[in-house]
Amino acid sequence: MKINLERLEKNLKELSQFGRNKDGGIDRSLGSEAEEEARSWLLEKALDMGAAIKIDAMANIWINWKRTNCENKPITLGSHHDAVPDGGMYDGALGVLMGLEILQTLKENQVPLNHPLQVVSFTAEEPNPFNISTMGSRGVTGKLTLEQLQASSHLITGESLTAAIKRAGGNLQGLLKAQLRKNDMAAFIECHIEQGRNLYDNQLSAGTVTKITGIYRELITVKGEANHAGTTIMEHRHDAFLAAAQAALVVEETVKALNRRDVVGTVGWFEVSPNSANIISGNTKFIMEIRFPEELIKQKILLSINKEYTEIENIRGLCFHREIILDQAPAPMDDRIMKIIGEEISKEQSPLPPSAEESSGLEFVEHVPMLVSMAGHDAVHMSDITKTGMIFVQSIEGKSHCREEKTDSKDIEIAGNAMLNAVLRLDKELTYENLN
């Protein structure tokens, strides 16, 4: 039994038309007409297949294929259907449509399953104009309050999130009742493009995900002294901008010293005040971000950074105000699902020569790469309530969040068939487990 690659790619192409802009990118964020059209198209697809549909309080779409005489909790496959501004056609969409393809393949082949199978398409996973990302998965796993959601409105149109969710078929008032509880589900698997270059650089189609990165962010304000850029001699300066520049380079240096592929540090947002060519900056703000696979590594980095920042403060005679604005722990994937996905990939994908495996810098089990996801996903939040796994598919040159995002047919096929077989194995193994 194989997935129908042609059908899957046809669906990918059809879905990608919603929000396609003149440059070839896709604009499909919550609140837009394109996002509504994508939802209608998805619902129609599901109905055509004879599946049942449920839209929850967060407007997440649940597509169910429930066999009779089946008392187990469902196995869920899915991702999200929204896109970043000017984004590509695979991020999110591939995971939803892969789920749908597997459901359809199993249904066509009349495969008897021990668990109901469902596909989910989450609302607003990407950064969006309502300023709440992974909105659908966080909402439905109890990580967002009703107050927080009701306070949000569209940055440009001003539409309230309440109204936008309602238009999409949800209802924020039903949030509490809709919340998933631990073990409401047997398992969750998300298929997603890698977004990094690990698979591409090694010419591999797919890998299994071991964990999803932790993300730590500080908003740092450097308070120095604004002054005339001509008349203030160098030794009298307390240049907030230069201190912040130095602090950003410290992040890079500290993270690089660890020499790991699963730890990164970035300063991407930086604001100088008063920002005038002839005035020494008195105040500079920046956001420092660290992504890490283990709490201990984060602690080690922060310890080193703290020491260096104190030194900068002392030498330059100015002051760092540091505020933690995000501290999301790494989310480990379920061991069994990770292993099953890995084993099924190994049956579809040719192994690398041993020397290539060794020089790749990656970890392999049975010739399948065990990857850390360096981007956040809906799977982070699903892992709080159910056994969760992810399968990564190569994205060419590691590109994502851009219109150039591309994944080869052969890689989709290999990942799809591995995922199909993983679902079948999970369906059996989880049942035996329940019997024990």
Add this chain to the structure above:
Amino acid sequence: MKINLERLEKNLKELSQFGRNKDGGIDRSLGSEAEEEARSWLLEKALDMGAAIKIDAMANIWINWKRTNCENKPITLGSHHDAVPDGGMYDGALGVLMGLEILQTLKENQVPLNHPLQVVSFTAEEPNPFNISTMGSRGVTGKLTLEQLQASSHLITGESLTAAIKRAGGNLQGLLKAQLRKNDMAAFIECHIEQGRNLYDNQLSAGTVTKITGIYRELITVKGEANHAGTTIMEHRHDAFLAAAQAALVVEETVKALNRRDVVGTVGWFEVSPNSANIISGNTKFIMEIRFPEELIKQKILLSINKEYTEIENIRGLCFHREIILDQAPAPMDDRIMKIIGEEISKEQSPLPPSAEESSGLEFVEHVPMLVSMAGHDAVHMSDITKTGMIFVQSIEGKSHCREEKTDSKDIEIAGNAMLNAVLRLDKELTYENLN
């Protein structure tokens, strides 16, 4: 003979009322009502004194006291009456009113002069909403084209510069005819607050200026590669922001290594793109500024910077695009005027103990500090057409361009009397020179 300190301070206080805002700062840029009121007040003062008034094409105000039988070119004293937003009451105003006070003192004492004496108040010296600073002095010394001036309009109100200058009593059409030619004037002296801390740190009232700093600016664009802050491992990055941060620190390091009080380097304007916490910057721009007393020093700094920037480009695999946006040579003051001002200051001001002179880091001649002006002034442009000198007066804590700007009465008095006597000596010495 002494200046009338009480009258001078009364005038300073009166002029400071025009544009005084609720926080105590002064808003008096070209185009504002306050600037017009300041002009009217100045003209009235001049008429009360019985002086003749001329307003030139650039709306610069010229106040003349012409003795009969006097064929020499005039000696001119002055500065500007406009202010930076939320500025102080001494920058510019002190120079104009000091000129007026000296003129009035000489007139009252019926001192016979060999040269006509005139006071000038230049239009729009400070950065202003028409985006042309030292506008009046540049205009009247032939450094601005009519096209350039006519193309400018007020950033907020949209009023054309042509109209604003007309309201102020000028007429851009008359620009060519109004231009000063070399030796149209016998000398120009500008009295100004120091704006730096050299006089304040050594508790000195006044100093003579040896030259006005050269200013060099580059707009530098760093082109790297925007990428996902999570999925791009450290060694695959071409982070434009980090390269620019490093480049800014290179400017500081290079300039500091020279260990001079008359060389500074600053990055005050810095713009990161796309400026998002989770995206590695693909493009960062900044303005690098160097102020220097000699062309050779600038060359030396640039040589060192060029080398370091090439290294950053190579190591980080990105590219610096550098554009020179300002290259203003240092303006040396006239040797004789510098010397006369210095000698006259030495008669009014108590010398420092020799050890304090030595440890100050300043150059002294006859116990008078010889200062490099690290800010630009109208005197830069006047030095192109006539013998020019400047006298600096202490500003407390070196503050300027802010409402806290303050200068002590005793410092004003010492500087004023030194300048009065310098004018008398110049009046004599320049006449003897003409006879030779």
